[in-house]
Amino acid sequence: MKMKKGIVITAMILLLASCSMNTIVYAGEICTKEAEERIADKIVVKYREYKGRLQYRRWNETKGYWVDSHWIDV
Structure with missing residues (x-):
């Protein structure tokens, strides 16, 4: 029971x-x-070579804008 x-x-x-x-x-x-x-926003790091220097910049893929205002040397 x-x-x-x-x-x-x-x-x-x-x-x-x-x-x-x-x-x-x-x-x-x-x-x-x-x-x-x-x-949470998805942040992607983009790289480029400019005048022989490697640079990066962060892109907010969720909202579609650059997180950094300019390219940063590595």
Whole structure:
């Protein structure tokens, strides 16, 4: 009797946990604009050779602009 009661309680807890996880995922899908704002920017380092010197500059690939205002010598 105690074993059966324990199994039923465990099953109810798992059911409630899975329902709450589905709610969280669903809420995240609705709030896509807010989620996009929290995504970290992807920064890419671009290299070039200019007048015999190697230079680099960082580009924000997420928002589409240069992070550095000018090329930096390596």
